[in-house]
Amino acid sequence: MNRRDFVRLGCATVIAEGAGKLRPAFAQSLAHPMAAALEPETHERAADFTLRIAPMTVELAPQVVISTIGYSNKVPGPLLRVRVGQRVAVEVVNDTDVPEYVHWHGLFVPSDVDGVEEEGTPPVPPHGRRRYQFVAKPAGSRWYHSHTAAMMDLHRGAYTGQFGFLMIDSANDPGLYDQEVFLALREWEPFLTTIDPDEEQPNPSDPTPEKPATPDPRPNGLEVSAPLYSINDKILGAGEPLRVRLGQRILMHLLNASASQIHRIALSGHRFQVIALDGNLVPAPQPVDVVEIAPGERVDAIVEMNRPGVWILGALRNVARQSGMGIVVEYANQQQQRAQWLPPQKARWDYTIFGKASPHPVPDQTIDMVFEKVPGGPHGINHWLVNGKEYPHQREFLFRQGGRYRLVFRNRSDDSHPLHIHRHLFELVEFNGKPTAGIMKDTVIVPAFGRVSVDLVADQPGLTLFHCHIQQHMDFGFKALFRYT
Numbered sequence: 172m173n174r175r176d177f178v179r180l181g182c183a184t185v186i187a188e189g190a191g192k193l194r195p196a197f198a199q200s201l202a203h204p205m206a207a208a209l210e211p212e213t214h215e216r217a218a219d220f221t222l223r224i225a226p227m228t229v230e231l232a233p234q235v236v237i238s239t240i241g242y243s244n245k246v247p248g249p250l251l252r253v254r255v256g257q258r259v260a261v262e263v264v265n266d267t268d269v270p271e272y273v274h275w276h277g278l279f280v281p282s283d284v285d286g287v288e289e290e291g292t293p294p295v296p297p298h299g300r301r302r303y304q305f306v307a308k309p310a311g312s313r314w315y316h317s318h319t320a321a322m323m324d325l326h327r328g329a330y331t332g333q334f335g336f337l338m339i340d341s342a343n344d345p346g347l348y349d350q351e352v353f354l355a356l357r358e359w360e361p362f363l364t365t366i367d368p369d370e371e372q373p374n375p376s377d378p379t380p381e382k383p384a385t386p387d388p389r390p391n392g393l394e395v396s397a398p399l400y401s402i403n404d405k406i407l408g409a410g411e412p413l414r415v416r417l418g419q420r421i422l423m424h425l426l427n428a429s430a431s432q433i434h435r436i437a438l439s440g441h442r443f444q445v446i447a448l449d450g451n452l453v454p455a456p457q458p459v460d461v462v463e464i465a466p467g468e469r470v471d472a473i474v475e476m477n478r479p480g481v482w483i484l485g486a487l488r489n490v491a492r493q494s495g496m497g498i499v500v501e502y503a504n505q506q507q508q509r510a511q512w513l514p515p516q517k518a519r520w521d522y523t524i525f526g527k528a529s530p531h532p533v534p535d536q537t538i539d540m541v542f543e544k545v546p547g548g549p550h551g552i553n554h555w556l557v558n559g560k561e562y563p564h565q566r567e568f569l570f571r572q573g574g575r576y577r578l579v580f581r582n583r584s585d586d587s588h589p590l591h592i593h594r595h596l597f598e599l600v601e602f603n604g605k606p607t608a609g610i611m612k613d614t615v616i617v618p619a620f621g622r623v624s625v626d627l628v629a630d631q632p633g634l635t636l637f638h639c640h641i642q643q644h645m646d647f648g649f650k651a652l653f654r655y656t
């Protein structure tokens with residue numbers, strides 16, 4: 172029995188024991204944002220929110236307690252909820268021994284506020300504080316997280332509990348739902364391994380337009396895996412169930428806050444009406460059985476509660492779900508039932524079904540970006556090349572203000588990568604040969620040997636980081652800077 176099997180067996184026991192108990196954890200994890208603003212302030216104007224970065228423990232289940240670093244002793248951190256256009260001041264206090272960066276993912280903020288060392292944002296010094304001030308835009312589901320390099324230290328950056336939801340409410344939300352829930356997908360206690368049976372396997376029928384004629388014979392390096400999973404801060408069955416009533420419409424804000432894994436999620440017997448991707452409303456909302464969501468991405472969906480029972484909302488991969496990736500959804504007056512998992516009918520995910528058919532303006536320039544892996548071998552780490560070079564590049568990619576750019580992402584590796592551009596939105600133009608329009612995102616999965624094109628209008632002057640949202644890939648070369656001329 173290896174370490175992972177051992178941990179799994181331990182968790183299975185805990186899940187069985189925990190399933191009958193009710194704990195008030197879920198409600199706590201959705202604490203009102205004002206709860207965060209209790210710190211005394213030294214500035215003239217009181218901060219709207221205070222985040223305290225400090226070591227903490229998380230009780231994933233009774234007798235499964237892990238130690239990590241979090242924001243204000245909560246995982247996820249406090250929900251920061253603001254109105255679009257609101258001036259926001261967030262005071263960040265760093266109670267650790269290392270510099271930290273808080274990144275406001277999906278917001279249009281200047282480089283010196285974005286929380287990114289490569290863009291020149293000053294750090295929150297160890298045992299010091301720093302105030303981030305910005306105008307909250309655009310409206311939608313955003314989030315905040317550590318943007319610190321971790322390299323070989325799996326207790327830093329995205330491997331920690333430093334992440335939280337940031338909701339920017341628009342002035343015209345019709346509010347067509349009865350309940351709103353925030354669900355963050357996470358893994359814990361990461362370790363390095365050459366075997367990753369947990370990976371989502373690519374579908375053999377997927378197109379692979381960037382596959383080289385001859386496969387790379389070099390053996391892969393160590394990648395990050397994890398034995399424990401949770402939604403918010405609880406292993407499946409250990410927290411409060413999500414309590415619903417027949418006929419209710421539940422707005423689910425899904426976030427993948429994982430440092431390394433793409434997940435596919437289903438709610439047994441129900442469908443997700445996807446209304447927004449990365450917080451931006453889609454042109455053609457559609458019902459789907461399965462939501463695929465990569466590190467950094469958000470999916471907003473409405474689920475109509477039309478099948479009474481007690482159900483599992485969880486990962487399709489048995490290994491991930493049985494190791495904690497899930498939450499129980501319980502209809503009123505059904506408590507006596509056991510939570511059931513029904514595998515979904517259609518497990519395919521395709522961004523383009525949420526788009527529209529319309530021509531794109533001709534871009535001013537097309538920028539080809541080729542991504543390759545340098546396999547690390549059984550004792551090393553894979554390194555990543557953008558157009559033949561690891562970060563830093565001798566010359567940055569260039570934007571002219573107001574220019575319209577088409578970025579063509581060519582993934583010449585056998586892994587899928589969630590690619591993120593800071594401080595901008597882009598529009599999906601083509602996904603593995605399928606054209607689409609109207610889908611605005613800040614992070615997009617480029618499948619193994621796949622090709623994705625996006626259009627971006629360069630309207631946010633300042634250094635702009637581009638990277639894979641898998642922490643290890645970013646740390647080992649998979650990033651680049653765009654500079655405005």
Ligand SMILES: [Cu+2]
Binds near residue numbers: 588645
């Ligand atoms: Cu990657």
